[in-house]
Each structure stands twice: as structure tokens, then as C-alpha cells.
Amino acid sequence: MRAEEKNILYRANLTSAPIWLIAMTLEYFIFDLAGHSPWWTAWLAACYGGVALRMGMSWLGLKKKTTLVHSLMIGSLVLCGSLFALPVLFVHPLSDPHMMFLIALVLSIATSGAHTLALSRIGLLFWVVPSFGSFIFRMATMPVELYPAYTMDLRVAMIIGCVLYGSLLILLGLGSARRIRHTQDLQESLKQANRENRRRAREAEAATSAKSDFLAMMSHEIRTPLNGVLGMAQALSQENLGERQRDQVETIIESGKSLMGILNDVLDISKIEAGKMEIDRAHGDLHQTLGSVHSLFQPIAHDRKIGLTLTLEDTLPQHARFDPVRVRQCLTNLMSNAVKFTREGEVAITAWAEPATPGLRLGEGAEAIVKVQVRDTGIGMDEEAMERLFKTFSQADGSTTRNFGGTGLGLAISRRLSRMMGGDIIAESKPGEGSIFTLTFTATIEAAANDAEDMQAETETSGGEALRVLVVDDIAVNRQVVRVFLEPAGYRVTEAADGAAALECLEGDSFDVVLLDIHMPVMDGYETIARIRASDASWATIPVIALTADAMAGDREKLLARGMDAYVSKPIDRRDLLRQLSVMERKSGQQNPSRQKLTGTA
Numbered sequence: 001m002r003a004e005e006k007n008i009l010y011r012a013n014l015t016s017a018p019i020w021l022i023a024m025t026l027e028y029f030i031f032d033l034a035g036h037s038p039w040w041t042a043w044l045a046a047c048y049g050g051v052a053l054r055m056g057m058s059w060l061g062l063k064k065k066t067t068l069v070h071s072l073m074i075g076s077l078v079l080c081g082s083l084f085a086l087p088v089l090f091v092h093p094l095s096d097p098h099m100m101f102l103i104a105l106v107l108s109i110a111t112s113g114a115h116t117l118a119l120s121r122i123g124l125l126f127w128v129v130p131s132f133g134s135f136i137f138r139m140a141t142m143p144v145e146l147y148p149a150y151t152m153d154l155r156v157a158m159i160i161g162c163v164l165y166g167s168l169l170i171l172l173g174l175g176s177a178r179r180i181r182h183t184q185d186l187q188e189s190l191k192q193a194n195r196e197n198r199r200r201a202r203e204a205e206a207a208t209s210a211k212s213d214f215l216a217m218m219s220h221e222i223r224t225p226l227n228g229v230l231g232m233a234q235a236l237s238q239e240n241l242g243e244r245q246r247d248q249v250e251t252i253i254e255s256g257k258s259l260m261g262i263l264n265d266v267l268d269i270s271k272i273e274a275g276k277m278e279i280d281r282a283h284g285d286l287h288q289t290l291g292s293v294h295s296l297f298q299p300i301a302h303d304r305k306i307g308l309t310l311t312l313e314d315t316l317p318q319h320a321r322f323d324p325v326r327v328r329q330c331l332t333n334l335m336s337n338a339v340k341f342t343r344e345g346e347v348a349i350t351a352w353a354e355p356a357t358p359g360l361r362l363g364e365g366a367e368a369i370v371k372v373q374v375r376d377t378g379i380g381m382d383e384e385a386m387e388r389l390f391k392t393f394s395q396a397d398g399s400t401t402r403n404f405g406g407t408g409l410g411l412a413i414s415r416r417l418s419r420m421m422g423g424d425i426i427a428e429s430k431p432g433e434g435s436i437f438t439l440t441f442t443a444t445i446e447a448a449a450n451d452a453e454d455m456q457a458e459t460e461t462s463g464g465e466a467l468r469v470l471v472v473d474d475i476a477v478n479r480q481v482v483r484v485f486l487e488p489a490g491y492r493v494t495e496a497a498d499g500a501a502a503l504e505c506l507e508g509d510s511f512d513v514v515l516l517d518i519h520m521p522v523m524d525g526y527e528t529i530a531r532i533r534a535s536d537a538s539w540a541t542i543p544v545i546a547l548t549a550d551a552m553a554g555d556r557e558k559l560l561a562r563g564m565d566a567y568v569s570k571p572i573d574r575r576d577l578l579r580q581l582s583v584m585e586r587k588s589g590q591q592n593p594s595r596q597k598l599t600g601t602a
Helices: 003-032 037-063 067-090 096-116 121-141 152-237 243-273 286-304 324-340 383-388 398-404 410-420 452-456 476-489 499-508 525-534 555-561 574-591
Strands: 282-285 307-312 319-322 346-355 367-376 424-430 434-445 468-472 492-496 513-516 544-548 566-569
Touching: 003 037, 003 067, 003 152, 037 067, 067 121, 121 152, 152 243, 152 476, 152 574, 282 286, 282 324, 286 307, 286 319, 286 324, 286 346, 319 367, 324 346, 324 367, 324 410, 324 434, 383 424, 410 424, 410 434, 468 476, 468 499, 476 492, 476 574, 492 499, 499 513, 499 525, 513 525, 525 544, 544 555, 544 574, 555 566, 566 574
Parallel strands: 307 346, 468 492, 468 513, 513 544, 544 566
Antiparallel strands: 282 319, 319 434, 346 367, 367 434, 424 434
């Protein structure tokens, strides 16, 4: 018998013992009236002792599941069943009513015992068989002269009924045992399934974590050499080049940006699947956001000799709270496909807004549904291609990648992002007639921004103040890229190959800002920024900009929480780096107007 079945049996004995004590006490009083007090007192004491033994063994069995305790428990059941049958065998009732009451009492207790003892076949048999056997014995041996009313036919009928009833109780008990065991098997299967599910969940979490770590590592490893390629190409584009050389440099830059786009798509879909992608709603200019995407594709459309139009309807608010980065990403993906698959004709962008709640006016503070429709006159798609359109790593047909390129991630990412922004992307298309994609997202209408600081953050520094910049990176190419970006802008650059060397530089000289890489030998960026901020030196508050290839979700926030003042991801964009330096300079000037430049000294 399994441990859980024993527990059920023990608990059943504990709960049913009081009923049996009451039945035995009633039986004692019945036969006490017959003048058998000494005999019945001893019998009742033995019954109480047997029940006490059952209860004690049941309680002990719930605490200590040993073979001895279980054997004593079964023995107590056999003892109690045998004691309960003794009155019928050895007592001569005075009248029929007493006998009938005794019969009813014996059968009722036998019924209770049959269901309670279902999990113990020995206990079940020794409770039911002695009770009904003693009754059958009394029916068969009852003197005719004392009870002439009990004819032989009546006795036979009662014996047969008793046998059938006892057999029925045994069958019911065995059936109850089977049901209990079946329930236990189901519960065990459920527990096993739950354990398996938890194990798989742990494995899935571990796999997700490993995938995230792998993607973070690959992102870092790819961005690091790509930083050198794009950085040097951007620096080269600032030189006096011939037309042919400038075209070649622009090709390098565009190819690098395309590679960055593929890398970002892979990272985005992984972040979305891992549940780490977040929508950052901020104040933005809808007209400017849509216009920037339109301007981005104008040269491409001109080269392909197709028209490109942008229509902003009157219902579209200019200023609203939304996620400009993700909206631009979704629209860029839609425009990229539209331009790529259109050989002739035009691509038209139309944008408008509708109230999120029908009947309300589109005013300041209202929630709006912004709709951006991209219509092209390209190759179009059939229904089968439409079904695969928004699936990850899927395109219209196998020749699409060969003819037009792409990973098949853009639309899948865009739809998921749009749904995270409270909208969706809907596609309509017919082969040879072009396609219509409608991007929707929610936005809160706001008044025009009046933040001069945000506008100034877009400007570059004049570079005439010769600020001293300490560049800390273990890869010489990355340091060289920063140098060729900053020196033409008027910055004085000092290089350090790790965090320990950076601390030596800070102790021996004064600097205005530190550009700090994160993953370095000897001393990494985390330990370096911790030592800088914990230092008692005057450079403990020097502005530090994280310059890292860590570009996964949450990396920026994690670095800022560690004490960084700003964050620039690799591959480094020259304008972004200069803009961050300009912001640092302006904030420092606001805190101390008498200072004309950033300084890391008192």
C-alpha cells in the first residue's frame, strides 16, 4: 500500500472511530438489560481498547510511516471487527425486537466499516464477514420452539439476503478502493506533469537566458568591428575626396548601416519574444516623425524613378505623446518594402487620426488612434503570400530574398510593435496591383513643446573650447575612431587601454569628460565607474559617457544606474557622440555659469 493510501486509511479511522464507539455503547446497553452486565462490561472494555489502539496507530501512522505501525493498525481493525461480532454469536436475545435492533445495528456499522476500510482488504473482510457470519449462524441455529414465527423459508430468505448484502458491501468497498487508487494515480500523474512542466519551464528560462546572453555577446562582438568600419568611413567622408572616392565611401557607410539594420532586427525580435521590449511613450512631433521617414526614402525613390508623396490630413495632431522611435521603425519597415517592391508608379503615405472613443473631440489630452497608410503600385501579393506575410523569417515566396533581399523580420517586428502601442498593421493586396499597409497606434494629443533644451540637444558643439576628453577602450581601433571624430571638432583626446590606466590618467592630469568602454581586461567599465564615483578626489563627479557595444534592452538604464551620465552605443554615430558631449557641456555650464567648459578638477 502506498504512503498516500495509508494516510487516507489512517485519517478515515480517526474520523469514524467515534461512530463505532457510540454503536458499541448502544449495543452494551441493549444487552445489559438482559442481565449480562459482567460479561458485557468486559466486552465493552475490550472494544474501547481496540478502538483506542486503532486511533493510536492511525495517529502514529500519520507521523511515522513504519511497517510495524501499519501492521498494528491492520491488527486493530481485525480485533475490532471480531469483537463487534461476538454479541450475535454468544448472546441469546429475549425477544424479536432486540434481535432486529441488533441486526440493524450490526449491518449499519458493517456498512460504515465497508466504506471506511476500503483500502484494507484484510480489515474489510474481518469487519464484514464476522458480522454477517454471526448473524447467519444465529439464523441457522435458532431454536424453533422459542421462535416458531421464524419458519425455515423465512430463515433461508434472511440468510440469502444477508449473504447478498454482505457481498454487496465487500464489492462496494473494493470498488471504493479502486476509485481511491485511480484518483491517487491521477493525482500522481498530475504531480508528475506539474514537475515536468516546472522542469521544462526552468529549462526554457535557462534557454531564454542563454539566448539573451548569446545575443548580447554576439551584438557586442559584431558591433565592435563594425564600429571601426563605420567610424573610419564616416571620418573619411569628411575629407576632401573625389566624386568617385566619395561614392565608394558612401557605399561602405550604407552597407554598414544595412548590416546594422539586420542586427537590430534580430535583436528586436529576440527581445520581443523574451518579453523585454518596452514602449517608451514621450512627447514627440508626429509631423516631423513622418516627414523624416519620407525624406529618408526620397533619394531612393528618385533613383528608382518612382513617385513618393506624403499627405498629412487636418485631423492629424502635430504634437502628441507616443513612441517616436518605434513608430519610425514600423513606418521605415513599411516604406522599405513599398519602395523595394515597386518598379514603377508611386508610393504614397497618408496619415490621419481618429478619436479612440467614438464621438469625442480630438483635443489636447484626448486619446487618438493614429493611422498611417502606405500605398504602393508594386508587385502585390496573393492570399497565400498574405498568410505568411507577418510570420517571422518569412517572405512572400522563395525568390523574394534572391530578387529583393531582406530577412523577413521587418513586418513581423512591426506588427508586434504596433500591437504593443495599442494598434496593429493591416495589409491589403492583389497580385500586380500593389499593396496597402495601414499602421495604427495610440497617441495622447499634447500642446506644442516649449523645451529649448531638447531643441539645443540636437545641435553640435562648435569645438572651439578645446575640451579634454579621456577615451578608455581596450581596442585601439575604437580609440582611433573616437579620435578622428573629436579632434576635428576641437577636442583634445587622451587614450587609455583599460580602467586601471584611466584612473592613473585622472590622478595625473585634469580632464573634462570621460568616454568609458564597459568590457575591458584588467579593470572593466563597471569597476572603473564605481571607483571614480567613490573617490575622494576632485574628479569624482567628472561627467562619464558610456561608450559600449551593449545595446540590448535595459543596458542603457543599467549603465545610468551605475553612475554613467550618458550612453552612446557602438557603432558610434559621429553626430550622436558630439551631441552628447554638447549636452554635457551645456548642463555643466548651467550648474556653474562662470565656467566656460567642462572640468574634472575643482
